[in-house]
Amino acid sequence: MSLVSWLDRRMDLASIKRTLLDREVPDRLTWWHTLGSAVLTVFLVQVVTGIVLATFYSPSPEHAYDSIRYIGTQVGSGQLLHGIHHWAASAMVILVLAHMIRVFSMGAYKFPREGNWVLGAGLFVVVLGFSFTGYLLPWDQKAYWATAVGTSIAGTTPVVGSLLLSVLRGGSELGAATLSRFYALHVLLFPALLIGIVLLHLALVIRQGIAPRTKALEDGAPDRTTDVAYPEYYHTAYAETKRGGVRFFPEIIAKDVIVSTIVVVLIVLFALAFGAPLDPPADPTDTAYVPTPEWYFLPLYQLLKMVPGSFESVVAFGVPAALLLMVFALPFYDRGSKRTLRHRPIAMASLTIVLGGSAFLLGAAMREAGPGIPPEVGRPLTSAERAGRALFRSQKCNDCHVVMGEGGDQGPELTEIGLHHSAAWLHSFLEAPSRFRGDTTEMSAFGPPTLSHQEIEELAQYLTSLRGTAGPDVEPQINDTFPDPPVPR
Ligand code: HEC
Incomplete structure (x- = not known):
């Protein structure tokens, strides 16, 4: 309280209080x-x-x-x-x-x-x-x-x-x-x-x-x-x-x-x-x-x-x-x-x-x-999914993959990929497709340094939300198979 009275003696705080409060x-x-x-x-x-x-x-x-x-x-x-x-x-x-x-x-x-x-x-x-x-x-x-x-x-x-x-x-x-x-x-x-x-x-x-x-x-x-x-x-x-x-x-x-x-x-x-x-x-x-x-x-x-x-x-x-x-x-x-x-x-x-x-x-x-709902997902996106959707475009995934009728056909269609794979599987796959499909695969790895783990996860989140025409309420039929762990050297 002494500080208040010190200031009050010099600046008349009481009158400020009167006008303000x-x-x-x-x-x-x-x-x-x-x-x-x-x-x-x-x-x-x-x-x-x-x-x-x-x-x-x-x-x-x-x-x-x-x-x-x-x-x-x-x-x-x-x-x-x-x-x-x-x-x-x-x-x-x-x-x-x-x-x-x-x-x-x-x-x-x-x-x-x-x-x-x-x-x-x-x-x-x-x-x-x-x-x-x-x-x-x-x-x-x-x-x-x-x-x-x-x-x-x-x-x-x-x-x-x-x-x-x-x-x-x-x-x-x-x-x-x-x-x-x-x-x-x-x-x-x-x-x-x-x-x-x-x-x-x-x-x-x-x-x-x-x-x-x-x-x-x-x-x-x-x-x-x-x-x-x-x-x-x-x-x-x-x-x-x-x-x-x-x-x-x-x-x-x-x-x-x-x-x-x-x-x-x-x-x-x-x-x-x-x-x-x-x-x-x-x-x-x-x-x-x-x-x-x-x-x-x-x-x-x-x-x-x-x-x-x-x-x-x-x-x-x-x-x-x-x-x-x-x-x-x-x-x-x-x-x-x-x-x-x-x-x-x-x-x-x-x-x-x-x-x-x-x-x-x-x-x-x-x-x-429109209500801002992407048709391939059928519901509003979470912020991670939205970031993933942006990455999907900026990384040109569309050049090789079709989603809802749009994109190149070098890779498999991804319109319904969310019905078949979990986010964990997709995350691992994107990091190193060759571990899953052998060295001859045409899909390049997107793991670091190309994309950070965070970004890979955002992409994976977005991909799991893809339901095509099935809509967001359909139960996915997950069919993940992981490759054997790499042999330690
Ligand atoms: C150069 C063309 C090309 C680009 C660019 C590309 N992919 Fe692929 N992708 C492929 C091919 C080819 C396969 C099939 C791999 C195989 O089976 O050998 C594939 C497979 C996949 C699969 C597995 C699909 C399945 O049903 O097994 C996913 C998921 C996938 N890509 C996602 C992506 C994402 C996400 C991006 C962008 C970050 C991307 N791809 C960019 C060519 C590409």
């Missing part, structure tokens, strides 16, 4: 009021996991993919850490959007919080920037091609398009310059921006107080917030909502902690169940690859597919730009004093149209993309 807040705040602090929590999760990932990550086309694989296979809990960072990024977008929708539908952006709404909208843009730059970092097929498409869409912006394209890519092509650029934005510029905006945002929340439930500011209010009498009305009515004497600590913060904990637990569960997806390494020559952008860019992506080609650049630039402009400027054209959504028909209609339209486009995009 003892501040009075309006009574009867809703659970929706906890979304902002959940965003803050997820941001802290991203900072911690991001720093650990950055210590292993190498931002160059030669090493990026391998360093991500290294994190997933060699670093203790690396797969989990990467998974948390991946899923928390989605959670962040969802929570920021939900928080904005809450503030919008409670009219909390109106007098006197116009400035804080603009800051919040800026925060949303930075979060999208994080996601766009982060997507490229693993340097897998998905990362490469989604970014190629994304940056070329940015290149269709009127007037500044080609400049924007070369600034984003660091040249005309997507390559090493793009990767180090995106990395610098992702770990230096955006965090600095985000922390700055968040601090300002929070300082304003503390200074102006939390917006109360909507009814409290409607009875007897002047029609418009621009009315000269409005500020005085507002301050009197707001002071009234704090009559109950509710303190931020511990009354309000308890709800925040509960919601934040649930969010973090959900993120960890997602990370444990699905890991972090990783495609085969980026292959700039493989133009047949069909990229899918991250889910929150899907509505725009789907919209682009639906408009005729000549309109594409207008829509690609125009729709997001118009939406953003409307969001940023919202408090400056919506001056009505009504805050309850039911009393704001235009606001209600706009919200319904934007949310309904996005949901419709997202649904259409996801239906087209």
Whole structure:
């Protein structure tokens, strides 16, 4: 305690505590009021996991993919850490959007919080920037091609398009310059921006107080917030909502902690169940690859597919730009004093149209993309199987083996190999086929140094999941025969 009193004598800690923790807040705040602090929590999760990932990550086309694989296979809990960072990024977008929708539908952006709404909208843009730059970092097929498409869409912006394209890519092509650029934005510029905006945002929340439930500011209010009498009305009515004497600590913060904990637990569960997806390494020559952008860019992506080609650049630039402009400027054209959504028909209609339209486009995009279940397996893959599937392609197993009608026929078909062999057998076989089939076999050994034991195991896991048309529920008929152990010399 002496340290606390030592500091207190010098810095007046008590007054800091008064402003931060003892501040009075309006009574009867809703659970929706906890979304902002959940965003803050997820941001802290991203900072911690991001720093650990950055210590292993190498931002160059030669090493990026391998360093991500290294994190997933060699670093203790690396797969989990990467998974948390991946899923928390989605959670962040969802929570920021939900928080904005809450503030919008409670009219909390109106007098006197116009400035804080603009800051919040800026925060949303930075979060999208994080996601766009982060997507490229693993340097897998998905990362490469989604970014190629994304940056070329940015290149269709009127007037500044080609400049924007070369600034984003660091040249005309997507390559090493793009990767180090995106990395610098992702770990230096955006965090600095985000922390700055968040601090300002929070300082304003503390200074102006939390917006109360909507009814409290409607009875007897002047029609418009621009009315000269409005500020005085507002301050009197707001002071009234704090009559109950509710303190931020511990009354309000308890709800925040509960919601934040649930969010973090959900993120960890997602990370444990699905890991972090990783495609085969980026292959700039493989133009047949069909990229899918991250889910929150899907509505725009789907919209682009639906408009005729000549309109594409207008829509690609125009729709997001118009939406953003409307969001940023919202408090400056919506001056009505009504805050309850039911009393704001235009606001209600706009919200319904934007949310309904996005949901419709997202649904259409996801239906087209399929549920992400590989047909040869018939169920979603585990992260080891997914890594194995990527290896199966990158090691060109397909050149000699047919799976579901595709591939070369030099070796036996593998479509149903999972029905006949165990993972242990497949692991040993891949390490040294000649032990099983004699030195004349045309299948080369994939054991170290070609692939690590971990990678062989991932391949074996994937192969055991192959069921062809039989489906995942059929009992396999294992028929393994192992060769005699090699004669010791
Ligand atoms: C150069 C062509 C070639 C490539 C590349 C190749 N294989 Fe093979 N594979 C064969 C041949 C040929 C056999 C049959 C071996 C024999 O019986 O002598 C075989 C056999 C197998 C078998 C045993 C199948 C059975 O029913 O007995 C498995 C499993 C297998 N390969 C998996 C793979 C995997 C996984 C890869 C990629 C890492 C791969 N193969 C790459 C040619 C190839």
